[in-house]
């Protein structure tokens with residue numbers, strides 16, 4: 855079962871980023887982390903072990919969303935296919951660790 859989807863995105867004319875999508879059960883929404891290896895163009899650079907079934911990603915991923923004008927931070931570690939929700943996450947899974955799930959077809 856694949857829990858990460860990869861896509862190469864061209865931002866700002868030929869600055870290629872790897873976007874990695876994963877499904878957040880706590881937010882019931884898709885989240886993303888990214889890296890880029892353009893040497894002269896700094897950007898987000900999460901370390902991913904290229905395991906699409908049981909991924910490990912470093913460092914933690916903080917997703918800042920706005921629902922109805924209110925901030926809803928979601929903060930996780932992803933380790934060996936498990937999502938560890940940190941206590942500063944807005945939803946009920948804060949402080950819990952759950953297995954990653956497959957992305958829906960529309961992602």
Ligand SMILES: [Zn+2]
Pocket residue numbers: 878879880881882885917928929
């Ligand atoms: Zn989330």
